[in-house]
Amino acid sequence: MGPDELEDTEQPLSARPTKARRADGDLVQSLNRAIAILEILSEGGCRLKDVSARANLPPSTTHRLLTTLEQKRLVRFDREENLWDIGSNCFAIGAGFLRRKHFMSIAVPRIECLALQTGATVSLGVLESGSILLVKQAKRLQTTPAVPPGSSLPVHATAMGKVLLASSSDLRPSASFGFGNLARLTDRTICDPSVLAKELHTVRAGGIAIDDEESMMGRRCIAAPIHNELGDCVAAVSVTDTSSQLTDEAVRNLSAQVAAAAAEITRSSGGYLRRKNSF
Structure with missing residues (x-):
C-alpha cells in the first residue's frame, strides 16, 4: 500500500464510528476542564471545594483531574494548608x-x-x-x-x-x-x-x-x-x-x-x- 492509498484510508471525525467520536469528545471535554482548573489555580491556591465550585464541576471529577495534573507536576498539593496550587512544571x-x-x-x-x-x-x-x-x-x-x-x-x-x-x-x-x-x-x-x-x-x-x-x-x-x-x-x-x-x-x-x-x-x-x- 503506497502513501496515496494510506491517505485515502483516513476518515474525518464525522465519519468515525460513534464510540470513537464519543471518546474524542470526552477527551476534549477533560482537556478543557483541566485547563480551566489551571487557570483558576494560577490566581492562587484553593481548597478542593473552591476549585470544584469555581469550575462548576462535581468534587469527584475535580479531584480526579487534580490528581492527574499532580502526576505531571502541573499542580501540587500543600498538605499543611490543604490547598491545591500551580506546580513547578507549569513554570x-x-x-x-x-x-x-x-x-x-x-x-x-x-x-x-x-x-x-x-x-x-x-x-x-x-x-x-x-x-x-x-x-x-x-x-x-x-x-x-x-x-x-x-x-x-x-x-x-x-x-x-x-x-x-x-x-x-x-x-x-x-x-x-x-x-x-x-x-x-x-x-x-x-x-x-x-x-x-x-x-x-x-x-x-x-x-x-x-x-x-x-x-x-x-x-x-x-x-x-x-x-x-x-x-x-x-x-x-x-x-x-x-x-x-x-x-x-x-x-x-x-x-x-x-x-x-x-x-x-x-x-x-x-x-x-x-x-x-x-x-
Missing part, C-alpha cells in the same frame, strides 16, 4: 517563551549592552523545577565571579530567585514556599522562611532584589523582573560582581539600570507590568 512549560527567537533577539542585545555599561556579568534566568535556570549570560571581565549558562541555582539564595518568588500571589512562609529546605550556602544565606517572607515583601514593594553574599561569599547580585504579555513575572535579569565592586553605593546606582533593562525587555517583547509593585 517549566511557561518558560518556553524564552526560547522564542523573537524574545531572545530582544533580550540578548540588551543584556550585552548592560554588561558593557557595568563591566559586570549580566544574566537572564527563569524558574524551572524549583530552581533558577540561567538561560543566557553576557560577561565582560574575567574576574567577575559567575556561574555558566545552563546552571541551576537555589531560589532562596539568589537575587533572581527572590524576584521570581516575590511574584507569587502567596508570600506566606508555609512549607518553605514549596521548595523544600532552605539550604545554607554561606553565613549570610536566609534559611528562615519567616525572614525570607519579609524580604520578599520588600522585593515586591521595591521591584529589585539583592543577593548580598547569600549564594557565594565575595559576590553580590542585583535582579529585576521581566513580565510577559499577561503581566506575569516570568524571568529576571541580574547584574553580578564582586562585593568590593558592588558596594552599597554601587548597588543603589546600578539598581535603576537593572530595572530599566528589565522594563525595556518587557516592553519590547510585548509584556507589561499589571500595576505598580504587583510583580
